[in-house]
Amino acid sequence: MSAVTKEQVQERVVEALASFGPDAADIAPESTFEELDIDSLDLVELAQIVEDEYGVVLKGEDMKELKTVGEAVDLITERAN
């Protein structure tokens, strides 16, 4: 599998989060999930999407540590490569 860039992951994560409710324009790397009103159930769904897309398995304890969109993108990118 070819390397996945951070930009590609960022784009996919924003697309997924926007489908959960917040406007895509409001989703920045420094946005916290709390301010985007993204809760633990949404994050499980995000993890399912990420696993399908990149084969990256994010467990509950991984998700708990994540506070911002940027942190999620970094973790996914790192694991995907």
Next chain:
Amino acid sequence: MADKRRAVITGIGAVTPLGVGARYLHERWARGISGVSVRDGQAGGYCDAYDPAEHLSVKEARRLDRFAQFAVIAADEAIGDAGWSDGSPYDPMRVGLVMATGIGGFTTVQANLDVMREKGPTRISPLGIPMYMPNAAAAAVSMRHGIQGQSFAVASACASSGHAIGLAARMIQYGDADAVIAGGAEATLTDFGFGSFNTMSALSKVGISCPFDARRDGFIMGEGAGVLVLEEYELALARGATIIGEVAGYGSTSDAHHLTAPEPTGRPAAQAIKLALADAGLTPGEVSYVNAHGTSTELNDAAETVALKLALGKDAYRIPVSSTKSATGHLLGAAGAIEAVATVQALNARVVPPTLNYEVPDPELDLDYVPNNARELVVVGDGAPAAISNSFAFGGHNVSLVIRGRG
């Protein structure tokens, strides 16, 4: 002993195949308009006028199954109608909620089963359970309106929301709550839903909802929700609420006979009607209207006719009887709620809406079914006009409500 606390109706809301908004239910039904249409060869009472985007944010719509969406929209309307738009006039812990459903989040169950078969159980949505649990609508309305008294769902198939309204009135009468949001919601118009009811031969093959007509051959499934705001009478008066009616009586029995067929003597169903009348302190001579369960199945309409005669005696022949389901189809767990709404509307408009599609009389069914044309309500008895609203269910659950309108 002090007089019983009374549960008055101060707000109504409905999403039905006749439109989004309670007013369409009465206005269109009374004008003889049917909400039944055919989609993909399947007749149903589809809520075509409902567009989630007009009522809910992306996040709200994504987290609510269609049945819970209907409940939320109908509850918003009822709560606004009660004048609670700026918040409940009561201590939130003194406000209860009973939101019935026959089945729950069918659409979400089906979608997640498809996902599981395709991708495995790890891909089932984490929002699955919270969306398809039968209490999802109750939870959604409680959270949206900050209702912190007791709240729950009840399930008794097609009698579900009759039970919800009866229990809500009891909560107020007993003193457990000062106000209760009560209703029911259903959304089962999927291939799985149609298939399930079709194989049990419950649905009409000719695709017409024609209650009490000799041609009746099954019901037409419908979807939607109905909600009422009930308040304790003295408190409603004190806050200057507009009182539009009252849940004056509640009676409920069980057939203990068959999973789907009604008990043929009609005695348990008749007893529910008698209990409701006794609870309201009324006699059959004081009943101005019956909103029938009237499903358009061969057995229900015959058994209900027998039950009405047993419970009401000679008055059964005087009282106009009509079926909302002739205009909306059968909303299953939401039926009792939209029919309670339609009943109080009929009483207050002093208009009896008709049983539509009534063309061929059945010699065995000889009550006044108000065929095809609305007529003026003839009010009998003293005070506010009174009506009976029946709900009978698969499983043999019988509920009868006595509803009074404005005096």
